[in-house]
Amino acid sequence: MEKVGYLGPEGTFTHEAALLYAKGKQVYLVEYPSIPDLIYGVDKGQIDHAVVPMENSMEGTVNVTVDMIIHEVSVYITGELVLPIHHCLLAKPGVQLDELWVVLSHPQALAQCRKFLYERLHGVELRATSSTAAAAREVMMGPREWGAIGSKHAARVFGLDILEENIEEHNGNCTRFVVLSRQQSKPTGCDKTSIVFSVDHKPGSLYHALRIFAERHINLTKIESRPMKTSLGEYLFLVDFEGHVQDAVVQDALDELAGQSRYFAVLGSYPRFT
Ligand SMILES: O=C(O)C(=O)C[C@]1(C(=O)O)C=C[C@@H](O)C=C1
CATH class of the missing domain: 3.40.190.10 (Periplasmic binding protein-like II)
Incomplete structure (x- = not known):
């Protein structure tokens, strides 16, 4: 039986997201005491999948999740879940x-x-x-x-x-969770892809990178910059867009982008949460 890890103990919002992910599947849920433990757990093969918080509608990115995926482990994003959060x-x-x-x-x-x-x-x-x-x-x-x-x-x-009840500041408060796995997920026809790249410090670099998507009518759903951690003023760009890495148009776009990026990596393609 596949093992799915979540941030414990029982009763966290990540546990709720893991229960939603596990619905209708034969899986075994495993509790972890922290987000880093959970992400290392999937990276090291202790579990098959990890459900981790990625982004909140009020507070933005969960930095520990994003930074570990980019810098510390070799896992793919293979799923996403969005949950309303009522505190x-x-x-x-x-x-x-x-x-x-x-x-x-x-x-x-x-x-x-x-x-x-x-x-x-x-x-x-x-x-x-x-x-x-x-x-x-x-x-x-x-x-x-x-x-x-x-x-x-x-x-x-x-x-x-x-x-x-409902003491959160906005009643539309929700968190996006992602599923991390060691193997990539297959196309479903309704997918999203997350990538990360960096460009040269020269006029128009980012514009030329984004133009690649615009020209192919690829819909971007998120763009964010994170520090590269090497020195001040160096950034990585994280972009989410509709489509799967196995789609011909996406492959073509990513080939061009990889060719003009200083650093480039695919974080994963996964079914869009609807
Ligand atoms: O502490 C929890 O219950 C969690 O699942 C973590 C977490 C998070 O890190 O974003 C998940 C959803 C909410 O945004 C608040 C906390």
Whole structure:
């Protein structure tokens, strides 16, 4: 049976994404304590696939995920899942909001609830944890004055009360998760591809790179720059577009782009989440 890893413990949003990915498949879910552990887990062959958060509609890219895929491991993006993210304020049964003096959660979740924390819990100490469910677990074991930001599922798993629901700043809050695997996925006819490249520091370089897609009517769905990490001012461009690396038009475009890039790599082609 294939093994699918997720950021644990049970009750994280990544766990929800992994459950969605596993639906109708015969797979075995494996919990990992951090995103790097999870990504190394798939790279080293401990698991077949890893479900990791990639991008949030409010907070943008999950840098650790993107940077590890680009710089540290040899895995492909083979799937994507988009989930609505609704956060709750959780506490031990019977505890009231004004009794809380510490609130724990994953940094992404704390950031997505910044306004609520400022308006309703101003002055409380905010503590970062490895995941939202890890925060709920600590609250279950910790003093009564601790609260956590996490999902309804985490409240059930750790026996906590939900003091407030939907405390995220925007009700359209959602996170895009990707599936990482050691083998590339096959074309489905409704795919997306992620690539990364760098260009020379001369006028028009990026324009000429993007022109390759425009001329072939290839629809770009995301463009982002990340530091190359070698020196200040050196960037890698990450581009997502519709199509699969095995499509003739995409192959033609990528051949041209590779020929004029300083660095070029395909991160993977995968079925588009609809
Ligand atoms: O802590 C969790 O529950 C996670 O699954 C991680 C994570 C993330 O890193 O983006 C996933 C979705 C939400 O955006 C908040 C946290």
